[in-house]
Amino acid sequence: MKSSELVQGTLDMLILKTLALEPLHGYGIALRIEQISKGVFRVNPGSLFPAFRRLERAGRIKPEWRPTENNRRAKFYQLTNLGRKQLKAETEEWARQLAAITRIMRAPAISDL
């Protein structure tokens, strides 16, 4: 299965989207992104965790420590209201951009004329 690099600047949006359903811990988020994209996007921890801290600092997600089965605790992330707003704005912006890019790519090329 071949995986690709994430589109630049979309990681934050993807994390927010993943957390829109339910709070998840780090691996859960990575796994969900991989599964939903059908393995196209694999996020490595080196970019995932800094993104968590960035979003946390910006108040878009907030951490919550939950006990795990083997008597440890895991850090779950949860979307805040601010994060929800941000997700909405970014989703709209992304749709707009995607539509624009698609239009450009569908335009007839010179060779087609």
Place this chain on the structure above:
Amino acid sequence: MLGLFFALVVKEIAMFRIRSVVAGLRALFRKRQVEREMDEELRDYLDAAAKDKMRSGMSREEATRAARVEMGSVDAVKEEIRSVGWESTLETIWQDLRFGLRVLRRNRGFTAVAALTLALGIGGTVGVFSLLDAVLLRPLPYPHSERLFRLFPLEGKRKRGVEQASYTDFRDWQRQTRTFESLAAYQGESLNLTGTAEPQRLEGSAITPGFFATLGVAPVLGREFRSEDTESVAILSYTLWQRRFGGDAGIIGKPIHLEGRGYTIVGVLPSRVHFRSHPWATPVSDIFVPVVPTPARNWHSVRVLGRLAPGVSKEQALAEMNGIVARLAQAYPESEARGIAFESLAQYVVSDASQTAWLLLGAVAFVLLISCSNVANLLLSQGAAREREMAIRTAVGASRGRILRQLLTESLLLAGSGGAIGVALAYWAIPLVGRIAPPFSSLFSRLQDANLHLNWTVLVFSALLSGLSTILFAALPAWKATRPAQSSLATGRVSRLRGGLIALEVALSLVLLVGAGLMLKSIVRLLEEGVGFRTEHLLTMDVSLSEAKYSTADKQAAYFDELLRRLSLMPEVVSAGATVDLPLTRSETLNTVEIPGTHQMMGTAGYHAVSAGYFRAMGIPLLNGRELGIADSASSPLVGVINRSMAIKYWPTENPVGKTIVVYRYVAEETSAGTRVQFKPHLLEIVGIVGDVRQLGLDVPPDPELFMPYDQWPAQEMSLVLRIAAEPSWLIPRVEKEIWRVDPDQPVTDIKTMDEWVEREAAGRRFILLLIGAFASIAAVLAAVGIYGVASYGMRQRTHEIGVRMALGARRQQIVWLILRQNLSWLVIGIAAGLAGAMALTRLLASYLYSVRPTDPSTFALIMLVQLAIAGLASFIPAHRATKVDPMVALRYE
């Protein structure tokens, strides 16, 4: 809508900031907890990943390993997380600092040499800057001093600017001007303080009413002069009030005796006011009395200063004042002013001191550049030695920017410690500079008044300078050190960068050395200059008689006759004389000389009233005719002795002895309108010719001078000259006692040996020489150290090669030449550039030089040889050491 949006944005930013600030502070101060949470989270991630892999059939070990491999270096991930917050920048800087300190402590030798080198450069620059700050940057102690101007009347067809204006003209200017808020006039006035145990001479100024209001100064006690005041009122400086009256709060209205007359004290000035009637020629005025009006418009006695009205430009004021002067010239033909010129009071007070300060700053900037290039060279050598370290750091993942930052932090530390030592050096050296500043210069006056010391401006400057030098010396080496390592093949060539740096050092120090050489030659030439008399064992002093006590010419002459008689009877005194103007004191009275009966002017001559024994006491030779004698009394015909220059200039083909000329004598009459002064013509017979002396100064060629007996030309103020059999200075108290025996109320001032006057003549140039010489020596030493460093580095790099060559039978000279050669072309380039630079720059010294041209070939040649010798020696020592290399050791070296 838009408003709401902005409110939200602002709120977001604010919230974002606060949260980020809090989280950052938590990361900084609860570091362990934050780190533990991070560890936990990552471990949890690995566990989860491993479990996931086990579910797809891997064994526990395989799954764990695979999860780790996927994550990569845990430390790297942690570093990435940490670098998200603003606090990580702080931490990196802190780390860099600590690491930098460790590196510097490990290389103690390098650190010491580099820090000291920088300390010399930075310290010198800080020292000179504080001089510049005191002289130029500190404002005058008057409010809105940018509106204060000195006014100079322009005279004659050529509109020559003169210092003083006529009092009556000044009064008309004052009445008519609208562009000036106020005008005031002043003149120097030294007064004898009498009626006290030991008579004292006070420096002071005579001023017009409203003078201090014009300056913007209010007395701390009492008031300033008003137009309805009598002539017998006085204002004290703060210092005099403290010194003489112990700061008596009830001083106002009390009497003070000046020149034997009673004055009433009406005011005391604030301590910040240091007013000098002449910015560099007189001490600070301690006493102020009213100007005595003089009605004659051709009698120029007062200096004028004015405060522009707010909002008026200098040009507007100039236009108005020129109009006023033109109208006055039409109305009063005897008024001599034909125009007017302004100079800001600040500029007038600073005068040529700014030129000196900038010159020195330029010179010391060279030293700073040299010290920076020296340290740059040291860092380059270090960089080569640390190549391995850099390679390792790059290998473990440090980015180039990160290493660059580390190196620059080290350099900043170096510059910081160098700067700190430099400031300490400057702190120690600044008072020394204040002490050697030439007296009677605007520089000296400014330094005295500004109270030279380190202040915040100077400290901030030092910090900025340390930063700037870091960029100068560290940027290139750091850039080079972080460049992907080149194969370090010993090519045997000095790299272009290092070569360029030593060429720069050689060039800069050569320029300074040439400057110092030119100054030295000037001073030697100046002191070689014959003054025209014997200066050794000659004691001089000033005696100024008070007008009230010695009101007539007879009384004055009688006093000096008696004084000279008594002094010449002292066993240690060989001969005694008196003159109005001592040579080398830069003062004389110029007046015209005419051919009798024709009203045709021959020219001008300096007029000097002297005693009969003056020439003998001074050791001025009589060339022709006779000296002045006791027979030349007030009642006998006027006679005079001229100097050789006057004889040659006005009687090139004849013998002037026995000729008669017309001279002008100053007569002052008290009238109801004030003192009326005029010059009246008299016939005078020339009876002798004496040798030339340097009347105005060592560096001023002799001009025509005319000497006349003081019995015929009464003088109230005279300088005594005593030729002493032994060392003159220890005789001073006895001479004073002898003078007070004639009149116990008579102050004696300015007691000096003639050698001191000669010294003072050279003081201005010596000051420049001392400082430029000091800078040049430091520069030369630093450059030598730099050359030595590069040469020994080159030698170390080639130890192996030298070993091979020697094993193959190379001779010692060949080895020496091998090492010498690598620097040689750079040294030659440096010397050539230095000579060109000196050619271009020594013009700036021109006004300080004496009978030496700024491009004096012999100085240039000599300094070039000196520099070549220094550079040669500095490269020869390592070259010589290279020949001591044991081939066996050298071959095993790698």
